[in-house]
Amino acid sequence: MSQAALQSADLTITERENLRVLATTAAERSYSPYSHFRVGAALLLTDGSIVTGCNVENCSYRLTSCAEQGAIARAVAEHGPKIRLRAVAVANLNNAASMPCGACRQTLTEFGDDATIILYPGENGAPKETTLGELLPHAFRPEHLESHHSRTS
Numbered sequence: 001m002s003q004a005a006l007q008s009a010d011l012t013i014t015e016r017e018n019l020r021v022l023a024t025t026a027a028e029r030s031y032s033p034y035s036h037f038r039v040g041a042a043l044l045l046t047d048g049s050i051v052t053g054c055n056v057e058n059c060s061y062r063l064t065s066c067a068e069q070g071a072i073a074r075a076v077a078e079h080g081p082k083i084r085l086r087a088v089a090v091a092n093l094n095n096a097a098s099m100p101c102g103a104c105r106q107t108l109t110e111f112g113d114d115a116t117i118i119l120y121p122g123e124n125g126a127p128k129e130t131t132l133g134e135l136l137p138h139a140f141r142p143e144h145l146e147s148h149h150s151r152t153s
């Protein structure tokens with residue numbers, strides 16, 4: 001592949017475009033009658049597959065599921081427990097890029113500590129790009145449990 005076809009984080013233009021379109025399509029399917037804040041997530045796994053999710057609200061409010069968490073549950077169900085994240089695209093249709101909440105950052109970190117995060121603000125806004133390590137430094141990780149288990153078993 002030519003250097004020109006690659007952008008930062010080694011994502012190709014095609015991968016970025018697929019992530020943007022699939023995250024946006026997922027956001028369009030969002031069930032968000034209470035907040036009207038429509039969010040879609042598209043996960044690029046290390047095997048090249050893309051898995052999407054959207055936010056699903058509930059009249060109890062507190063049972064709302066975020067787009068990113070829905071996508072992770074689906075990715076594990078479809079691809080198994082060894083999934084690793086290369087990139088996560090999050091689109092919202094509200095014309096302001098929004099960051100994954102703290103719970104989503106922790107959920108994503110379980111499956112990829114330095115995945116590229118691309119945030120799409122809807123219609124015409126420019127995407128913002130960051131990494132999971134930047135969004136959740138000093139994260140609680142599975143390794144922390146391993147050192148505990150080796151002392152207690």
Ligand SMILES: O=c1ccn([C@H]2C[C@H](O)[C@@H](CO)O2)c(=O)[nH]1
Pocket residue numbers: 032035037039054055056057064065066067068099100101102104
């Ligand atoms: O990380 C986040 C933060 C919020 N939302 C959704 C939940 C709720 O339906 C709406 C407003 O918070 O946005 C997500 O999908 N992901």
Ligand SMILES: [Zn+2]
Pocket residue numbers: 066067068069100101102103104105
């Ligand atoms: Zn969240």
